[in-house]
Amino acid sequence: MRLTDTLRFARDAATGYPMRTTLSVLAMSIGVAAVVILTALGDGARRYVVGQFSSLGTNLIIVLPGRSGTGGFNPANAITSTPRDLTIDDAGSLRRLPGARRVAPLAVGTSEINYGGKLREVMVAGSTAEFIPIRNFELAQGQGLPEEDWNRGSSVAVIGAKIREEMFGANPAIGQLVRVGDRRLRVIGVLKSTGQGLGMNTDELVIVPVSLAQAMFNSNTLFRIMIEANSRDAIPGTKDRVMETIKQRHRGEEDITVITQDAVLATFDKLLGALTLAVAGIAAISLAVAGILVMNVMLVAVTQRTGEIGLLKALGATARTIRLAFLAEAAMLSAVGALVGYLLGQLGAFTLRQFFPVFPAYPPDWAVIAGLSTALATGLIFGVMPARRAARLDPVQALMKH
Amino acid sequence: MALIELSGIERRFLLGDTTVHALAGLNLQIEAGEYVAVMGPSGSGKSTLLNLLGLLDRPNVGTYKLEGRDVTTLSPDEQATVRSTRIGFVFQSFHLVPRLTAAENIALPMTLAGIPLAERNLRVTQALKDFGLDQRADHKPDQLSGGQRQRVAIARATIMQPALILADEPTGNLDRHTGEEVVNLLEALNGKGVTLVVVTHDQAMGARARRQLVMEDGRLKADSGAADISNLAEISG
Ligand SMILES: Nc1ncnc2c1ncn2[C@@H]1O[C@H](COP(=O)(O)OP(=O)(O)O)[C@@H](O)[C@H]1O
Ligand SMILES: [Mg+2]
Numbered sequence: 001m002r003l004t005d006t007l008r009f010a011r012d013a014a015t016g017y018p019m020r021t022t023l024s025v026l027a028m029s030i031g032v033a034a035v036v037i038l039t040a041l042g043d044g045a046r047r048y049v050v051g052q053f054s055s056l057g058t059n060l061i062i063v064l065p066g067r068s069g070t071g072g073f074n075p076a077n078a079i080t081s082t083p084r085d086l087t088i089d090d091a092g093s094l095r096r097l098p099g100a101r102r103v104a105p106l107a108v109g110t111s112e113i114n115y116g117g118k119l120r121e122v123m124v125a126g127s128t129a130e131f132i133p134i135r136n137f138e139l140a141q142g143q144g145l146p147e148e149d150w151n152r153g154s155s156v157a158v159i160g161a162k163i164r165e166e167m168f169g170a171n172p173a174i175g176q177l178v179r180v181g182d183r184r185l186r187v188i189g190v191l192k193s194t195g196q197g198l199g200m201n202t203d204e205l206v207i208v209p210v211s212l213a214q215a216m217f218n219s220n221t222l223f224r225i226m227i228e229a230n231s232r233d234a235i236p237g238t239k240d241r242v243m244e245t246i247k248q249r250h251r252g253e254e255d256i257t258v259i260t261q262d263a264v265l266a267t268f269d270k271l272l273g274a275l276t277l278a279v280a281g282i283a284a285i286s287l288a289v290a291g292i293l294v295m296n297v298m299l300v301a302v303t304q305r306t307g308e309i310g311l312l313k314a315l316g317a318t319a320r321t322i323r324l325a326f327l328a329e330a331a332m333l334s335a336v337g338a339l340v341g342y343l344l345g346q347l348g349a350f351t352l353r354q355f356f357p358v359f360p361a362y363p364p365d366w367a368v369i370a371g372l373s374t375a376l377a378t379g380l381i382f383g384v385m386p387a388r389r390a391a392r393l394d395p396v397q398a399l400m401k402h
Numbered sequence: 403m404a405l406i407e408l409s410g411i412e413r414r415f416l417l418g419d420t421t422v423h424a425l426a427g428l429n430l431q432i433e434a435g436e437y438v439a440v441m442g443p444s445g446s447g448k449s450t451l452l453n454l455l456g457l458l459d460r461p462n463v464g465t466y467k468l469e470g471r472d473v474t475t476l477s478p479d480e481q482a483t484v485r486s487t488r489i490g491f492v493f494q495s496f497h498l499v500p501r502l503t504a505a506e507n508i509a510l511p512m513t514l515a516g517i518p519l520a521e522r523n524l525r526v527t528q529a530l531k532d533f534g535l536d537q538r539a540d541h542k543p544d545q546l547s548g549g550q551r552q553r554v555a556i557a558r559a560t561i562m563q564p565a566l567i568l569a570d571e572p573t574g575n576l577d578r579h580t581g582e583e584v585v586n587l588l589e590a591l592n593g594k595g596v597t598l599v600v601v602t603h604d605q606a607m608g609a610r611a612r613r614q615l616v617m618e619d620g621r622l623k624a625d626s627g628a629a630d631i632s633n634l635a636e637i638s639g
Binding site for chain 1: 453478485487499501510513514515516518527558
């Protein structure tokens with residue numbers, strides 16, 4: 001029998017029994033759709049977290065006061081009291097460190113901003129000129145903090161988009177004097193609106209020179225020191241040098257924690273990648289189940305069409321012809337199921353993205369390819385047994401079953 | 403050379419502990435172009451004989467030569483080719499594929515044999531005309547009467563232009579009138595030289611054949627042709 005005839009024969013046979021055909025196509029499509037949607041969720045989560053971390057800045061090394069037992073990332077370090085504070089001079093000592101492109105100290109606190117009788121509470125970040133480029137913040141208007149002596153900051157401020165909106169409305173903000181705490185500061189820049197993310201929300205932030213912030217909060221400690229390494233490869237070496245430099249300054253005591261965003265990111269990336277894989281594996285089980293269903297459906301088809309198989313043999317069909325016809329039918333059921341499932345899955349992922357726009361729920365290519373090929377392969381493999389059974393039927397016995 | 407030459411054929415079936423001799427000690431020659439009716443009581447081995455002739459079944463003992471070639475030793479695929487090209491079947495219960503149209507059912511042996519579509523369409527159109535089915539080409543079997551179904555089946559049996567047509571009680575499911583029509587069609591085919599072997603219960607129909615075989619308990623009880631050689635000469639001559 002010719003290939004086109006085999007395919008047409010298989011197609012007619014499949015459409016001739018709509019109930020069982022629908023059933024197996026449905027089972028197969030649910031399996032494939034599950035793979036597509038679940039991996040879209042898993043990979044979406046991975047991308048979301050990676051994206052959020054990347055938005056903190058690239059090749060970032062962060063120095064926290066206080067020692068961490070494991071050397072890894074431990075949020076508890078952020079609140080434990082520390083034996084020795086990080087100072088502006090500690091940060092300054094890192095400026096000429098090989099491998100470090102930018103260094104910015106960071107002191108934070110809350111204060112009030114006052115302009116034209118309007119008052120509101122704000123988050124104040126005390127830092128230096130390089131803070132904005134390290135954190136990948138963008139300016140909507142004006143400029144960032146000036147390059148100057150870190151210990152003698154000028155009375156200027158860069159404000160977040162929402163603060164500008166509330167304080168100034170339609171009026172120009174650049175060049176205006178605002179009161180922050182007990183200081184009068186000149187607004188020199190406005191940040192672009194970023195919205196809520198994993199990092200701090202800059203919309204309600206006021207950035208001032210670090211020495212000013214420390215004076216404002218009456219403290220000379222830093223919350224963090226941020227270092228941008230020259231490249232991804234430079235991160236480990238730079239991290240060690242940072243550790244060594246601060247240790248020397250702190251009389252040989254390792255009383256700081258140095259974390260790299262890279263390490264945290266890699267951990268999350270691996271974790272969520274593994275999660276996606278596991279989820280894909282679970283979904284693949286449903287594909288195997290669908291394959292077994294296709295096999296059962298085909299076995300029923302062979303029983304149902306025993307008389308027809310006997311007739312085909314009487315009309316001169318070889319065993320191979322009959323095998324191919326039934327195999328083509330099984331392949332067709334799984335191929336259509338896979339296609340329908342793929343479309344359903346993409347539709348599901350699309351719907352997810354519509355409802356959660358920040359969540360990049362795209363199925364990864366490997367999952368789509370693996371899902372589709374698993375569907376086709378199981379359909380074929382599980383189609384072999386029924387096809388062979390059909391081809392081996394005794395024609396006389398088969399003809400009697402009409 | 404005879405078209406069919408059976409010698410020492412035995413076909414046994416195991417039913418539980420008992421062996422049924424469906425065919426035993428069967429020797430038979432059928433010349434090309436003959437018209438043979440196989441008769442006998444139910445269970446006498448008529449269908450078994452026909453299945454054997456059609457290469458759907460193999461004997462336990464004995465040889466079957468078709469057109470001088472021993473076909474009992476052929477591989478299943480070679481037998482399929484012989485069935486495809488040399489033999490046409492007509493069954494009591496028509497055996498049409500329900501989801502295929504009349505035209506597609508007629509074309510089925512050609513489709514299975516891998517004959518190109520254009521050639522198939524040409525031959526099917528002719529066959530539909532020959533068997534008075536032009537108006538029924540696109541009808542499914544369940545939209546056809548019994549007589550029309552059997553005509554489709556006969557058209558299908560002849561579409562590969564076989565040398566031998568085997569019909570197992572072809573009128574068994576038809577009323578007398580349509581049965582008559584079907585027999586006429588088969589006889590017309592025989593008139594064009596196709597060898598015809600018909601199994602029938604019907605005495606009157608059997609009598610129309612030029613040669614009658616009567617089976618009993620798997621054995622040939624009577625063979626009108628073997629006695630009447632002149633009859634044979636008349637056909638082949
Ligand atoms: N597949 C089979 N298994 C067991 N016995 C069979 C089988 N086919 C035929 N027989 C037996 O062989 C004998 C001849 O059967 P069959 O050729 O169908 O008779 P007929 O067609 O003359 O009615 C019967 O006794 C029947 O029961
Ligand atoms: Mg019978």
